[in-house]
Amino acid sequence: MSIQLSCGKINAGGVAVLLTVLVVSAFFSIILFLEADGGEVQPPGMETKPYKSPVSVVTKNVELIREFVLPSASDPSTVVIPFQNSTGLTKMAHLFFNGGTCNALHEGESIESYNNHSTLVEMKFNCLDLFKNSGLGTGNFISAFYAMRMVVHALGPKGDVLIECDDAEETKKELILPWMMGKFPRLPEGDPEWDEQPSAADACRDYKQVPVGYRWKDMVFEMRRMAIAMVGIPSPDHPSAAWAEEHLWSTPSNRHEHGRDYFQLPHPQKGDPPLFPDTEIDDxxxxxxxxxxxxxxxxxxxxxxxxxxxxxxxxxxxxxxxxxxxxxxxxxxxxxxxxxxxxxxxxxxxxxxxxxxxxxxxxxxxxxxxxxxxxxxxxxxxxxxxxxxxxxxxxxxxxxxxxxxxxxxxxxxxxxxxxxxxxxxxxxxxxxxxxxxxxxxxxxxxxxxxxxxxxxxxxxxxxxx
Known part of the structure; x- marks a missing residue:
């Protein structure tokens, strides 16, 4: 099997590392929409350096992954690509903005060394710290998370995404990102959703063309479940009532699951009091x-x-x-x-x-x-x-x-x-x-x-x- 990319053909054995490179590239390309005052793109004291592929950062300790997220993680050959805390993410985002993004697409090092590895793109951070101190807006990170998932699914059966913040429960009333935390596994080969994904070449375009909207079904489910948790069902005839019956309450299931995805915060259930019970809903x-x-x-x-x-x-x-x-x-x-x-x-x-x-x-x-x-x-x-x-x-x-x-x-x-x-x-x-x-x-x-x-x-x- 081979996959046609804008930068050439690779065999299936090389997908894991190329997946890593492309996910990282797409992630930071999306982050380019920085919402900093004055349009600054480089923090003081941060010089532009040649990009070094994160493929060289390999973690084989699957104990780092929480059991609820990866309950069957027993394969020590999984390559974990970690992105830790808001400071690291922001500094790397600025590094990519200053000329490192394209290098990631052509890095190519160590492909042969990692032919047999599965890849887990792992992001762990504190949601409140990210919100207050990253210098990037919530919309930037929402876009970036969907971009990562899109690239992984476009490339297929060699990579998963884990996004987790350690204060999700504490900040679920205040912030949006806690509701996006979870484990988002690879698409199985032959899955019908393949027909609804962009090609690998399209998924890996630069930030002006990256088609994040292919994740629209995920956006709808995740944002609407959050809204229902926040303010409840406004009235029996509000469209959220029928949607919740169909997508949240129709069949018994694990409160964290939706299809293959597993969320850090559980779905709201029928009868749960909303987090903001007295919210007035406008037309x-x-x-x-x-x-x-x-x-x-x-x-x-x-x-x-x-x-x-x-x-x-x-x-x-x-x-x-x-x-x-x-x-x-x-x-x-x-x-x-x-x-x-x-x-x-x-x-x-x-x-x-x-x-x-x-x-x-x-x-x-x-x-x-x-x-x-x-x-x-x-x-x-x-x-x-x-x-x-x-x-x-x-x-x-x-x-x-x-x-x-x-x-x-x-x-x-x-x-x-x-x-x-x-x-x-x-x-x-x-x-x-x-x-x-x-x-x-x-x-x-x-x-x-x-x-x-x-x-x-x-x-x-x-x-x-």
Whole structure:
């Protein structure tokens, strides 16, 4: 058997190590959408070095893997490729961003030495530490995790993925990543899902073309189960009720399992109290990203006009929610969101946005959900449960936008540095059926920063032709 790749043919014996190399490459290619202020791509004191393949880092101690994740791990020939803690991941991400990514595709060393090894790509870290200190946004890591799983499944029967954080139980109310932790095994040869995977060559493209959307079924299951755990079933006739009956509660099973996958956190069960039992669910939820981009020159992010949101809301809407970063210090915030001047500017813009919505929908209740007590997992749940979810340019908001029980309106990623171009490089829009890509005016962060200084930004937001 041989596999055709963009860099040539390899025999089946070499798949394990090439899998390792390609997974690592795809992982860090996705991470390139850094959400750091000012668009910085290299921390101070970190010089660019030639890439050294992580194939040389081999761990044969299968005792490192928790029994619940790999209960039958008795083969000492498994090559474990470890990614440890937020500091290591972030430093390596910047190293790859500074020229190391392409080298991984052509490394080729030690292929003969590892012909008989299975490969486990293992990521272990602390979820809270990753959120607060990595310098990367949650959306970046969600994309990266799905990219890893996509590459492993595209290459076939030689690699598994393990993603685990040691504080998943403690942070499950606050963070999203704990709900993605688990063991994601290889696809068996001949499995019907092979027909729904990208080719190896497509899966290993650079970050501007990588088709992460092929994992849309996984996205839907994992994000929706999290939303139900957060806020419960809003009403018996809400679409989440029928979905939960079919996908979570229809047949008795291990509460951690879904198909071949095994999750660190169990699925919510019928009758379980939600983690946030009093959450008010809006008819329409609008994601207005602001705090980390209102004072930056980052080339991948920006804003839509107020009218670009309101035009996609039903005229008979009763409740509208705006989700955005907190205006006050405190609570669980990323470093890039905090700062008195950022929060002052965002508060002014968002309240102008609220006034716009009151004018367009005078009978609707308008809420801003961004108190320091609002967790990002709860924010995700609001967006997923809404009848209409509208998202601008964001590697964060795109995921509830594509997994909502209602309709997701997402600004089309029509520029090369867009953080969610995978909407165009995979069949997710056609397959899902409830995603609408919209063409709307936008302004990049650097332009918005300049216009604020010129006192013209608010006029831009409010004027919609």
């Amino acid at each position: 329409a939820v609008l994601h207005f990203r602001c705090g980390d981009i209102i004072m930056t020159n980052h080339p991948s992010f920006g804003f839509m006009k107020f009218g670009s949101f309101s035009r996609h809301i039903s005229p008979d809407v009763r409740r509208i929610g705006i989700v955005t970063q907190p205006f006050d210090q405190g609570g669980l915030q990323r470093r890039g969101d905090a700062g008195d001047e950022k929060q002052r500017r965002c508060k002014k813009v968002v309240y102008e946005f609220k006034d716009h919505l009151h004018e367009k929908f005078p009978d609707a209740e308008i809420n801003i959900w961004n108190s320091v007590n609002e967790s990002i997992a709860q924010t995700f749940a609001r967006m997923i449960m809404a009848n209409q979810t509208v998202v601008a340019i964001s590697s964060f908001g795109v995921f509830p936008g594509v997994t909502t029980f209602g309709t997701g309106y997402i600004r089309e990623p029509d520029f090369m540095k867009a953080p969610n171009r995978w909407l165009l490089t995979s069949p997710i829009v056609e397959k899902a059926g409830n995603i609408v890509l919209v063409k709307e005016p936008m302004i990049f962060s650097g332009q918005a920063k300049k216009m604020w200084d010129e006192n013209t930004l608010l006029d831009w937001f409010k004027n919609y032709d």
